[in-house]
Amino acid sequence: MRVRGLSFFPNFLLREVVIMFTTAASIFLLASIFPASLLDPANPFETPKPIFPEWYFLYVYGFLKFWTWDIGPIKAKTMGIVISMVFFQLLLILVPFIDRNTEVNLKKRPIAVILGVITIAAVLFFTIYGIVFE
Amino acid sequence: MMKQLYEWIDKRTKLSKYWEPIARHPVPSHVSDGVRTNPVYCLGGIAFLCFIILVITGMFLAMYYKPTPDEAYESVRYIMEEVPMGAFIRSVHSWAANMMIAAVMLHMIRVYFTGAYKPPRELNWVIGVVLFLITTAFGFTGYLLPWDQLAYWATTIGIQITSGIPVVGPYVGKLLMGGGEIGPNTLSRFYAVHTIILPLTLALLLGIHFLLVRIHGISGRYL
Numbered sequence: 001m002r003v004r005g006l007s008f009f010p011n012f013l014l015r016e017v018v019i020m021f022t023t024a025a026s027i028f029l030l031a032s033i034f035p036a037s038l039l040d041p042a043n044p045f046e047t048p049k050p051i052f053p054e055w056y057f058l059y060v061y062g063f064l065k066f067w068t069w070d071i072g073p074i075k076a077k078t079m080g081i082v083i084s085m086v087f088f089q090l091l092l093i094l095v096p097f098i099d100r101n102t103e104v105n106l107k108k109r110p111i112a113v114i115l116g117v118i119t120i121a122a123v124l125f126f127t128i129y130g131i132v133f134e
Numbered sequence: 135m136m137k138q139l140y141e142w143i144d145k146r147t148k149l150s151k152y153w154e155p156i157a158r159h160p161v162p163s164h165v166s167d168g169v170r171t172n173p174v175y176c177l178g179g180i181a182f183l184c185f186i187i188l189v190i191t192g193m194f195l196a197m198y199y200k201p202t203p204d205e206a207y208e209s210v211r212y213i214m215e216e217v218p219m220g221a222f223i224r225s226v227h228s229w230a231a232n233m234m235i236a237a238v239m240l241h242m243i244r245v246y247f248t249g250a251y252k253p254p255r256e257l258n259w260v261i262g263v264v265l266f267l268i269t270t271a272f273g274f275t276g277y278l279l280p281w282d283q284l285a286y287w288a289t290t291i292g293i294q295i296t297s298g299i300p301v302v303g304p305y306v307g308k309l310l311m312g313g314g315e316i317g318p319n320t321l322s323r324f325y326a327v328h329t330i331i332l333p334l335t336l337a338l339l340l341g342i343h344f345l346l347v348r349i350h351g352i353s354g355r356y357l
Contacts, residue, residue, distance in 0.1 A: 023180050042287075
């Protein structure tokens with residue numbers, strides 16, 4: 001397939017290099033201003049408060065706090081873990097097999113767009129829920 | 135001089151046969167029109183750059199770090215306070231890790247909304263999700279290594295949650311801890327997973343990920 005556009009080398013690569021240097025510079029700047037922390041040594045007999053997982057696991061943590069309903073014999077905690085860890089990741093992997101619509105234009109795939117926005121909103125919501133509601 | 139060197143190498147490797155089609159391959163105009171570059175198409179590349187920074191800083195950290203409960207904390211304190219540039223290297227490692235996860239997430243959102251997972255790219259989406267999970271596994275295993283209060287207790291919560299998965303959970307928890315509790319076995323296996331198993335797996339899958347992008351071309355409006 002013929003595509004009109006910039007040739008990869010050197011035109012496009014130059015742009016990539018500019019972005020790479022900008023990204024690296026931001027990381028170096030952040031690392032200089034906010035160094036990585038090191039708290040007290042691990043003590044298995046003293047639980048610090050409050051304790052949070054890494055920010056990218058907070059949505060799981062938040063969802064576990066949110067989901068308090070037992071479904072039949074299945075405990076609420078088990079339900080929360082299954083939905084947020086197993087079910088959600090499986091759903092992500094299966095996206096191309098669930099959405100069989102071959103249209104790529106945003107306006108012509110409203111269901112996929114709405115579901116995508118809801119998913120992002122839900123992940124953000126449970127992330128905040130995980131921090132705020134103790 | 136450089137030209138002669140290039141020709142000498144090329145005669146023996148036929149390198150130009152492989153790299154010149156890649157170099158001449160045009161980038162579609164919706165990614166970059168020669169004046170402006172669409173930044174959402176840079177996210178995967180940014181994640182890759184972060185990975186390279188993480189590999190390099192990780193190598194330096196591995197020279198000083200000691201994965202045992204008695205020495206881990208002390209070795210990280212030594213890196214932070216006494217190794218020249220040690221605090222900077224560790225901070226860059228930590229920031230690049232967070233930046234990588236953010237870039238991978240945003241890359242995934244970009245691929246979703248541009249419909250770039252549609253045929254024939256389904257397999258590359260699946261590989262991408264696995265790459266995302268590996269990236270978070272890097273974060274999870276790396277978090278324990280400093281062996282400070284945050285490391286110990288965040289990992290405790292993480293393993294408790296994982297052990298709650300029905301049927302397989304308890305076994306996965308035992309496998310992660312290398313026994314019944316977080317101790318020396320946990321630390322050394324997290325270190326092995328973080329510095330050997332995950333980097334090799336990620337590098338292999340990244341190779342396939344990039345190869346498939348090369349085979350399919352960049353997705354977008356010309357489809």
